[in-house]
Amino acid sequence: MKKINEILGMRYPIIQGAMANIATGEFAAACSNAGAFGIVAVGGLSPEKFEEEIEKCSRLTDKPFGVNLMLMHPQADEIAEIIARHPIAAVTTGAGNPGKYIPMWKEKGIYVMPVVASVLLADRMVKAGADAVIAEGTESGGHVGEMTTLALVPQMVDALDVPVIAAGGIADGRGMAAAYALGACGVQVGTCLLASNECPIHDNYKNAVVKAGDNATVVTGRSANAPVRVLKNKMARQYLLMESKRSERDELEKLTLGSLRKAVFDGDIDNGSFMSGQICGLVKEIRPLADIFADLTEGAEKVIKGLQEV
Numbered sequence: 278m279k280k281i282n283e284i285l286g287m288r289y290p291i292i293q294g295a296m297a298n299i300a301t302g303e304f305a306a307a308c309s310n311a312g313a314f315g316i317v318a319v320g321g322l323s324p325e326k327f328e329e330e331i332e333k334c335s336r337l338t339d340k341p342f343g344v345n346l347m348l349m350h351p352q353a354d355e356i357a358e359i360i361a362r363h364p365i366a367a368v369t370t371g372a373g374n375p376g377k378y379i380p381m382w383k384e385k386g387i388y389v390m391p392v393v394a395s396v397l398l399a400d401r402m403v404k405a406g407a408d409a410v411i412a413e414g415t416e417s418g419g420h421v422g423e424m425t426t427l428a429l430v431p432q433m434v435d436a437l438d439v440p441v442i443a444a445g446g447i448a449d450g451r452g453m454a455a456a457y458a459l460g461a462c463g464v465q466v467g468t469c470l471l472a473s474n475e476c477p478i479h480d481n482y483k484n485a486v487v488k489a490g491d492n493a494t495v496v497t498g499r500s501a502n503a504p505v506r507v508l509k510n511k512m513a514r515q516y517l518l519m520e521s522k523r524s525e526r527d528e529l530e531k532l533t534l535g536s537l538r539k540a541v542f543d544g545d546i547d548n549g550s551f552m553s554g555q556i557c558g559l560v561k562e563i564r565p566l567a568d569i570f571a572d573l574t575e576g577a578e579k580v581i582k583g584l585q586e587v
């Protein structure tokens with residue numbers, strides 16, 4: 278089985294997960310330059326700003342990189358066309374079915390990898406022309422599904438004829454080796470990159486991830502059918518309390534309005550929405566991206582060798 282880096286042309290079989298308001302052109306280029314596959318995220322951006330970020334990424338790296346399209350973006354059609362106009366190696370998509378854009382992207386040689394949280398949805402994406410899928414478990418930071426990475430990845434590998442990349446709960450060589458054992462051809466990571474020197478988030482956010490323990494996250498938004506994993510703080514607790522009291526949707530929306538930006542840019546510990554995965558408890562220090570990617574890959578090789586000696 279080919280690893281995802283042999284398909285997309287980077288050094289390591291690691292994809293930097295899209296992160297709204299965080300995965301800028303500069304950050305994606307830094308990830309690509311450090312040997313992974315950088316992804317520019319559209320979340321929180323206008324089409325014009327998104328195009329600027331793509332152009333910035335192109336200027337800052339000569340390595341392959343990709344973009345992420347959240348399909349619930351109100352200008353998704355326009356953004357899909359912007360993607361087709363640029364020299365992008367791959368696109369990841371979330372929150373919907375990108376089927377109507379796939380022929381346009383594939384005509385430009387763009388590799389299409391939807392992020393999916395169930396086999397049924399993954400199968401639908403493959404039938405619509407997806408080249409690979411990213412199987413994302415509920416351990417991950419940001420919007421989440423119900424299935425765990427451990428249960429989801431092997432079921433997807435068995436059901437599909439395309440490469441499967443594992444995401445959710447991976448932050449060291451053990452997690453990456455486990456992903457290979459389940460049949461994945463590479464990994465996508467997000468949470469462990471929040472604690473990188475290059476990540477353009479407020480220091481309070483980085484420190485909160487580093488300080489977090491295994492039980493530090495909760496899922497908010499289940500009542501609104503938009504579950505999101507975040508660090509437990511005053512805002513998250515208040516949200517959960519309001520959900521338990523069956524508050525109206527617009528009351529909940531009022532509470533979270535601009536909360537991701539409050540976390541990312543202001544480091545507002547009480548009122549920000551600090552998206553993070555459950556693996557935050559394993560992230561103990563802020564390090565250069567190059568060290569994180571090298572440790573993941575070399576760590577996985579060591580674990581696999583160790584298992585062969587047992």
Ligand SMILES: Cc1cc2nc3c(=O)[nH]c(=O)nc-3n(C[C@H](O)[C@H](O)[C@H](O)COP(=O)(O)O)c2cc1C
Pocket residue numbers: 293294295296297299318320345347370371392413416417418419420444445446447465466467468469551552553554555556
């Ligand atoms: C802060 C944050 C923001 C995220 N935003 C997005 C996003 O805009 N689009 C998307 O497809 N995934 C998003 N994700 C999910 C990541 O791309 C990735 O799949 C996930 O972080 C992998 O799991 P991990 O957090 O356990 O490493 C986000 C994750 C985090 C932690």
